[in-house]
Amino acid sequence: MVTHVSETHGDERATLLAFVEAQRGAIRRTLLGLTEEQAASRPSASELSLSGLAKHVAETELNWLRMAQRQPNEKARTQETWGDSFRLVGDETVPQVLEFWDGVAAETEKFVRSVPDLDDSFPLPPAPWFPKDEEVSMRWLLVHLVEEIARHAGHADIIRESLDGRTAFELIAESRK
Numbered sequence: 001m002v003t004h005v006s007e008t009h010g011d012e013r014a015t016l017l018a019f020v021e022a023q024r025g026a027i028r029r030t031l032l033g034l035t036e037e038q039a040a041s042r043p044s045a046s047e048l049s050l051s052g053l054a055k056h057v058a059e060t061e062l063n064w065l066r067m068a069q070r071q072p073n074e075k076a077r078t079q080e081t082w083g084d085s086f087r088l089v090g091d092e093t094v095p096q097v098l099e100f101w102d103g104v105a106a107e108t109e110k111f112v113r114s115v116p117d118l119d120d121s122f123p124l125p126p127a128p129w130f131p132k133d134e135e136v137s138m139r140w141l142l143v144h145l146v147e148e149i150a151r152h153a154g155h156a157d158i159i160r161e162s163l164d165g166r167t168a169f170e171l172i173a174e175s176r177k
Contacts, residue, residue: 013118016142017109023149024105027054029171030156031094034163039094040087043162050159051094052086053152058101059085060148065108068122068141108145112138 030050031039039051059075066073077085088097121135136144157168 012139013112016118016139016146017112019146020108020142020149021105023146023153024057024101026153026168027057027149027156028098028101029168029175030153030160031098032171032175034094036088036094038163041163042159044159046155046159047086048155048159049087050156050163051088051097053156053159054094054101055088055092055097056085057149057152058097058104061101061108061145062104064141064145064148065104065111067125068138069111070122112142118142 027050031054034050036051040049042049059077062075063073088094115138118139119137121137122141124130124134124136126132160171161167
């Protein structure tokens with residue numbers, strides 16, 4: 001079940017989930033109508049591709065979900081395989097990545113709805129950019145997912161416009177027809 005904006009009135013949890021979903025949709029729409037080759041292309045100065053961004057964001061969401069659940073991440077990356085989170089490898093396809101992301105999104109929503117309180121917390125991983133031994137709330141997790149996915153949605157907009165000149169607004173309008 002994906003939360004829609006019309007379902008969020010007065011419900012902080014639903015509102016935050018709706019914003020996460022809106023950013024997911026922004027990235028997904030940039031893939032509309034593209035071939036696998038187009039989705040994997042890198043038409044800008046960046047090494048990023050649309051298919052790679054979708055994969056990266058899906059894996060990143062799963063990583064944060066597993067941290068919040070205090071479970072091991074079955075898709076954990078090492079320093080050597082980190083770059084593979086930004087590109088499709090082997091026989092991976094865009095539909096497979098989107099199906100995987102759908103599963104992660106559904107699991108995120110189910111987990112967040114099951115947490116008794118958005119103030120419940122979990123520890124941040126050790127990293128130079130995080131304070132040592134810091135914990136964050138489920139609310140923080142959702143806001144962070146909005147931030148993370150939105151950052152990459154902006155990248156995706158630029159890549160898509162570099163590919164064929166189409167903007168997110170055009171893709172949104174077409175997806176609603």
